[in-house]
Amino acid sequence: MQDLDELRKKIDKAVAEIKSSKNLHEMRMKFLGKSGEISALMKQMKDLPPEERPKTGKLINAIREWAEKRFDSYEKELKAIELNQKYEQEKIDVTLPGIRNKKGSYHPDTLVINELVNIFAGMGFEIFEGPEIENDYYNFTALNTPKDHPARDMQDTFYLSGDLLLRTQTSAGQIRVMENKKPPIKILSPGKVYRSDDDATHSPMFSQMEGLVVDKGITLCDLKGMLDEFARKIFGEGVKTRLRPSYFPFTEPSVEVDVSCFECGGKGCRLCKGTGWIEVLGAGMVNRRVLEGCGIDADEYTGFAFGMGIERIAMLKYGINNMKLLFDGDVKFLKQFKG
Numbered sequence: 001m002q003d004l005d006e007l008r009k010k011i012d013k014a015v016a017e018i019k020s021s022k023n024l025h026e027m028r029m030k031f032l033g034k035s036g037e038i039s040a041l042m043k044q045m046k047d048l049p050p051e052e053r054p055k056t057g058k059l060i061n062a063i064r065e066w067a068e069k070r071f072d073s074y075e076k077e078l079k080a081i082e083l084n085q086k087y088e089q090e091k092i093d094v095t096l097p098g099i100r101n102k103k104g105s106y107h108p109d110t111l112v113i114n115e116l117v118n119i120f121a122g123m124g125f126e127i128f129e130g131p132e133i134e135n136d137y138y139n140f141t142a143l144n145t146p147k148d149h150p151a152r153d154m155q156d157t158f159y160l161s162g163d164l165l166l167r168t169q170t171s172a173g174q175i176r177v178m179e180n181k182k183p184p185i186k187i188l189s190p191g192k193v194y195r196s197d198d199d200a201t202h203s204p205m206f207s208q209m210e211g212l213v214v215d216k217g218i219t220l221c222d223l224k225g226m227l228d229e230f231a232r233k234i235f236g237e238g239v240k241t242r243l244r245p246s247y248f249p250f251t252e253p254s255v256e257v258d259v260s261c262f263e264c265g266g267k268g269c270r271l272c273k274g275t276g277w278i279e280v281l282g283a284g285m286v287n288r289r290v291l292e293g294c295g296i297d298a299d300e301y302t303g304f305a306f307g308m309g310i311e312r313i314a315m316l317k318y319g320i321n322n323m324k325l326l327f328d329g330d331v332k333f334l335k336q337f338k339g
């Protein structure tokens, strides 16, 4: 009798200390399981004199029933608490504002490149991208600019080891195309170029867009016509072009191309420095020495090439007054541009 009383107290105390339904289950096994303490008491019954057994059996059963109820009701209580805790943890405040995904925006260079590619693709140009690390031959020699040529000074070059350099102009790609493709050729070649130059209007890395057309009967008039179309599309209807004589070793004749000022319509303003014209690119008829060097018969085929600085076009088009803004990566500045 005393043992049973002790056991009841023990169970009461143990249950009161338990804080989770998992531990409660372990405790229930300890007392009520097959090899638990109550079962052990039952097993001891055989040591009692037979006349005492029924009475003791009843008492043990009573305590078992009591214990089961005790565990059941406490388990319910704990499970309810645990469920509430779970709800609390997983609670979502549906009134909180959502997290907005920030949309990126294209860099002005990319916008200009995409626009140029669209314009020229519409005229049947294909895209060719040459390597940024070039060798001396493609960047200079094959472009009629041998080692001692003074025109090399126009492009302060980053030389790498041996014969390698960072290309100073996308014109290097012209040679790669002409070596591998027979005319008719009509390619557009965007890409980064490098020059050892760094001031308010020059950056050691910038982007260019090169164009090359080679076919039978191509003349300077074709170049002019194509440039007119390009100027209207990129700067607006009514914009005209003019050619001024210039010099590049790989074109003959060579021209500097101006567009009529799209800000003042040619009257003269701050943007065009009062001249009514803005210089946008270099171009010319492909020098026959360059064609011949690539195995193209210069008596049968002629061509024109042009090359423009993407940053310059972007600055003009978007009214950006400092080129450094295009290289700083300042998101506040960059996100103003939408494609």
Ligand code: PHE
Binding pocket: 168, 169, 170, 171, 210, 248, 251, 282, 283, 284, 305, 306, 307, 308
């Ligand atoms: N490659 C020249 C430059 O970087 C531009 C150019 C390209 C001129 C094609 C003529 C023809 O200055």
